[in-house]
Structure formats: structure tokens, C-alpha cells
Amino acid sequence: MSTKYTRGSFQLMKSINRSVILNMIRSKGPISRADIAKQTNLTPPTVSNIVKELLDSQFVVETTQGSSQGGRKPTYLEINANQFFIMGIDVGRYHIKFVITNLYGELVEQLMLDIQAQPEANDLIEKMKEGIYQIMQKGGRNKDKYLGIGVAMHGIVDVNTGVSLFAPSFQTHNIPIQEELAKEFSMMVHVENDAKAMTLGEWWLGNGNDEDNIVGINVGHGIGAGIMIRGELFQGANFIAGEIGHMTIDLSGPKCSCGNYGCLQTLAAGPAIAQRAIKELKAGNTSMITDIVQGDLERVNGEIVFEAATRGDEFSQELLKQTGRYLGIGLTNLIHTINPNRIIIGGGVSHAGEFILDSLQETIQARIITDAAKETEIVPSQLGDNASAIGACVLILQNFFHGGKQVSQ
């Protein structure tokens, strides 16, 4: 991999400005040409020229006229959000979720299909195609209205080729998702890890900006993180950046599926919560959980513990508090390494809400080494269960809006 020289050229100059203007309209719109010029330091003619092209391509529309500040009324520009659409797919352990969003990333259509346990690669691809055809039909929009398909997939993904390198839940290797879908639907396809897609989605639709370093944590069956640096998801050398589920925090902790002891996910992921609950219940602790599962401890899982906690079960609440403490230790390690502005907690565990978040916050406050870093915001996901699917759409949106940044083609 040799250095790619990005030379300065007129195309580069223009694509940067196009990007800047498009993003200004997206994030600050409705906005007038004059305001764009002021805020970007571009000159009025430059803005006018590029806006003309954006109007021609239908990505932007002139909407209302604003009120005058003592002169000609400004003509407001807005993203023509409902003229183009994006397909997002979130491949989960038991189902695949399909969504369609507009250019603002707003949900306009959704669909869920079940998948069999431990599917083969081929079945997965076929299921994805099936769902795409179904949801497209449901929406009734012409195919050329779609800018592309984004796919969020758990496990390790080569984002350059769009191949799912390894998916632990399915035990599959090297599924060429991008190639297969691009061939079938002939549009742009991007594939990304689910935690990373979630993070991108939260960043894009929250108030993330290019300066922010945010980290998104997906706590479910495992624990994964997405790291945004200077407006881009950070991949690392082998696409495993963010695999914090296997961060060792307790050398004498429980054994993990990876073979090591005391990985974060053996202490704080969904199955870990269930395991601890079962163990303590067998040891004679009493809890509402026993009633909920009607005595069958095999049925205990994270969601059931959350439910009991919400209904006031003290045993479950204490269990979740402990989980929050473990997670807090993992996040403190992360803050000492990455030092993000904000950490977003998503995935199944976010249903446990305050029980986990409060003790997590306390733990971080107690352990972090500098006062400044104590200000790190810890917030729950805004997009909830749709975060990864919408984030998958943002893969395409980002490419569209920040296309000018892709200077090294």
C-alpha cells in the first residue's frame, strides 16, 4: 500500500466547494445563497454557480422566500429530501431489517424478515435480495430514485470490497455481499460492521460535526464499538478497530469464547448478564426473574433481566448496576486510549436504561485521570433499534454529501 498523492486540480477545488455548499444546505438549511457565501467564505458568484448545478440535478430546491432584513428577500434553499432515497439493511442474529430513508435519513419504509438459525452464505444473500425487492415494491418508487444500498452486518467486514470476512453468529466466512447486491441491483453498495454503522448513524443524525471524535458502543450479544475520527469511521489495518468486546479488563475473569479470560464481553454483554443471573439464582438468591421464566432458568436472557429490573426487582437492578460498573471500566480504558468527545450507548443493553447508565457514569467519573476528560458525554442511542439500519443508509448518504472528500479515487 503505497502513498496516494492527492494532487490539487480544478476538479478537486470544485468538488470541495460543492461538498461544502451541499453540507451547509443540509445542516443549516433552509439557507440563502448569501448566507452560504458568508458562512463558507466563498464568494457569491461561486455559490450561485454551484447552486445552479445542484438545482439542475434536483438534489436541492428553492423553497420559501425569507423575510427581508431591509433589502431584497432571500431565496431559501433546501435539500430536495424526498426526491431520492436510500436502502438500508441490518443483518441481525435472527432477522434482517430493511429500511428506506430519504436524503435526510428519515425513515419512510421498513420491513423485517426472519432468518433461519446459522444460515448458509447463499441463503443470506437470497434473503437480502428478497427483502430488497419486497420493500422496493412496497414503496412503489422508480429504481433510479435510489442512490444506493447500505448494509450493516455484525462481525468483521472489509469495507473496501464489501465482503463480510467473518460473522461469529453465523460462523460464515468471506461473503461477497457488495458484489452480489451490486450485480443484482446495479447501484452503489456499501457494507459495514453493525456497531460502526450505528455510530455513523448517530453521528450523522445527531449533532456530530467533522471536529468531533465520537465512539458508539453496541452492547448486545457481544460488544462492538465504532470510532469516528475527523468525520470518518476508523477501520484500522485489518478492520478490527473497535472490537472492544475482547478487551481484557480482569486477568482472573471468566473464560471467553475467544479463549482468553476476563474479556469485557464476558462481564458486560447480554449473555454475561444472563449467566450471572442464572448462577446467582441457582445459588439461592430470590428474584422476580424466577416467576417470569416460570422456573425454567434456561430461558433467562438479558431482556428478561431488564424487564424484571424495570418492574422493580432489586436482584435484577443490582445485577445491572454491576454490569454498568464493568462497562464503565471498559469505557474508561477506551477514554484513556481514544478520548472521544462523546460516547453513545446502543444495542440491546440500552433497553436497560438508567440501571446500567447511572452506575456506568459513576464508575467513569471515579476512574478517569483528568478533570477535562470527566466531561466526556455518555448518552444513550437516539435511533434505538433502527440505529444500525439507518446508519447503513448513512454510508450512502455520506458518500453522496461528502463525495468531494473522496479525492483519492
Add this chain to the structure above:
Amino acid sequence: MSTKYTRGSFQLMKSINRSVILNMIRSKGPISRADIAKQTNLTPPTVSNIVKELLDSQFVVETTQGSSQGGRKPTYLEINANQFFIMGIDVGRYHIKFVITNLYGELVEQLMLDIQAQPEANDLIEKMKEGIYQIMQKGGRNKDKYLGIGVAMHGIVDVNTGVSLFAPSFQTHNIPIQEELAKEFSMMVHVENDAKAMTLGEWWLGNGNDEDNIVGINVGHGIGAGIMIRGELFQGANFIAGEIGHMTIDLSGPKCSCGNYGCLQTLAAGPAIAQRAIKELKAGNTSMITDIVQGDLERVNGEIVFEAATRGDEFSQELLKQTGRYLGIGLTNLIHTINPNRIIIGGGVSHAGEFILDSLQETIQARIITDAAKETEIVPSQLGDNASAIGACVLILQNFFHGGKQVSQ
């Protein structure tokens, strides 16, 4: 901190190209104009124009003529390396090191001054000024030959303002190093954390390129890391990115100065090695160390353990092996979070060489979750004890050579 829009402009276009050409000459030189044009995809006139400016400013010189491939001889261009110089300062616990390098980062002058224990901020600044005057006099070069002063300082540094926010070894706060030195010497001053400076130095003078993600680890009194992402040191929101010394890896480990238990540096830094040695010797173990310190266990430190290990002391060798294992666990966590291409081990511990590195490698190989990531290179520092000081020079060099990238001024 709001988004900074970098607009496309003629200056940007040209400064990018200037940068590209300058770096091409630096990394591939001696090189002809024609070759630059070929490799950068710039056209010959563009290259010629910019090269003319670089020749005028004396940063580049025409050197020998190459041999012809059946036509006019190419005129080779090279960086005019010994026409301009950079000052680098490494502020250690007990001494300050001053170096001067040329434009290639090659050492041309060095000097060491002792500092008193726990100095005041003012004394430190005065000592730095004193050393700069001394080494400048030693070199006998005109002041305008210096492009700037780079400072590597342990602890937490605000690189934007050049303020040492906190230096644990001195217990000082908010020393305005950049301001003071810029006032005294009226030239560009950059300040950076020592582990980060070390990493930058290794990246620049090794074979780092823009695509590489490398991490440098400085293991001495504490443990710090520098993270390079896309050719820049990663700072995080509060400049504490890379503070991996306080990464918890063993919940039931020894107490750390920060108040937590089982921080990486309580297990793998210099003082930790010494502590473990003392404890085990008191418990009755026998070792060459006892002879070296002539029975005075107070005198045991990391360096002495290294010495004993090198001389064949099995007790010390085993101790270092154990240290390597702890460090390996910390680095595995880092790989699962950052996933760099290469990790460079520097600082005092690099004197312990193979004893630590071998068991460190083994530990990582055993614990990492994907085969691809097992390929992560772990290498010792090339620049050794000068790494931070030379890295400090690279702060200025990088600004000079990649100046075109500083588009948001």
C-alpha cells in the same frame, strides 16, 4: 467547536501541489522534474513552476545530472537539507536534551542539561532558554537558518496552544512553553507529549506513509502511547488519547498512583519492575541484583534489572518475561481497539530488548482474535534515546513539508 469549512481555492490547490512535490523530492529524491510529473500525475509545466519557486526559496537544490536513457540528461533535485535546521527539545524527568537536525531530521548537534528535582515552571522555562542559546552558539549558525523549535514534554500537552497542562513528574500545571519560547526566539514553536513526539519521529524517519496507522509506546517511568492516523498524531478531545498507562487490565492488580487498581503501568512500567524485584528478593529469592546494588534494595530500578538480565541473571530474565506478558495484554487491548499496522516499542524498556519483546510477541500471538491482526508488526524503536527529541524536530518538519495540508488556518 464548530465545523471548520475548508473551501477550495487557488491557494489550496497550489499549496497541495507544492506539498506533494516537496514530499516527493524528500522521500524519492534525488529525482528529476519529469519523474515527479509522472509519479504525481501533475503536468510538466506545473511541476516546473513550483520547482522554480522551491529553488528560489533555497529549500530545494539541483544536484547532479543523471545518466541519460537515450535523451537529454535529467537534472536531479534534492532537499537542500543543510541549509535550514530545526531545534528539538526533550524534557525528561532528570535532564533536558537539546538537539539540532537538518531538513532530513539528521542529528547535527546535541546537548544535555541537568534539571533539579521537582523544578518550578519558571526554572524549567529558563533552563530551556539557556540550553537553546548554548546549542545555537555551539552550532554557530545564523538564527534565520532555523525553521522552528519543537518541544517534547511528558504529561498532558495542549498542542494547539503549546501549554503543558500537567506534568506528573514535576507536579506542574499549565506551563505556557510555546508562548515563552516564541517570545524569546521569535520563531515557530510546537509542543507535544513525549510519547507522541517519539511516535511521530519514528513514523517520519522510518517508512511510515500516510496510509499507515502506527502506534508508538513509550515505556519508562509511566506508559504512554502515540497514535498516528492518516499521517497525523491523534489527540482526542482533551489531549489524553494514548494515555494507556492507566488502562485497567487486572481488576485485582496493584494500586496505581491514579487511585485505581491494575492499571497497565502498575504491572509493566519501570517502577513496577523494580517493585516486583524488591518484593520477591525480600521474600527470599536470590539474584545477581543483590550484588549489583550491594544489598541496598532501595537502589533497585528498571535499568539494574535489565543489566542483570543481560548478564545472565535468570531471576531478572523471568521478571522481564512476566513484564512482557503484561505489556502484551495491554497491547492486545490496543490492537483490538486501534488495530494499527505496526507498534513501535521505545523508552527505557527498549533497553531490555529480547527478554521483554519475545514474551510480549508470544502473548499477543496467543490472545489476538483474528489471523489478519496477528500480522501486526511489533518493532523496537530505531531512534532509541533520541526518539522524542528528534520527534520534536519532526513537529516542525511536518509543518514545513505538509504545510499545504494546514488548509484551515
Add this chain to the structure above:
DNA sequence: ATAAAAATTTTAAAACTCATTTTTAAATAC
């Protein structure tokens, strides 16, 4: 009505890169 002020548009100039040609210089073939 008239003046002032703000939002666009128009126009011309400037800053570059880009494609092509020309000049220079050396190597090789005859």
C-alpha cells in the same frame, strides 16, 4: 417618490492547471 440596504446576477480579471509544442541536450545508428 427617493434613498438605503440586502440578495442575486453579471462581467471581467486573475490564478492556476492542462495539453501541446518547442527547445535543448545527449545517445545511438549509419
Add this chain to the structure above:
DNA sequence: GTATTTAAAAATGAGTTTTAAAATTTTTAT
């Protein structure tokens, strides 16, 4: 030794896009 070929570097003019300034449009204030 001369002509031919090849390649490097410089020169020329065209093309793209920003930039600066002026003109136009539209509205509010006097």
C-alpha cells in the same frame, strides 16, 4: 562525423474555476 532518435525541460496558449467589482433586483425606511 552527421543524422536520427529519445528524453528533459521550457514556453505557449487554452481551459477551468475562483475572485473582485459593478450592476441589477427587490424591499424597507424616510
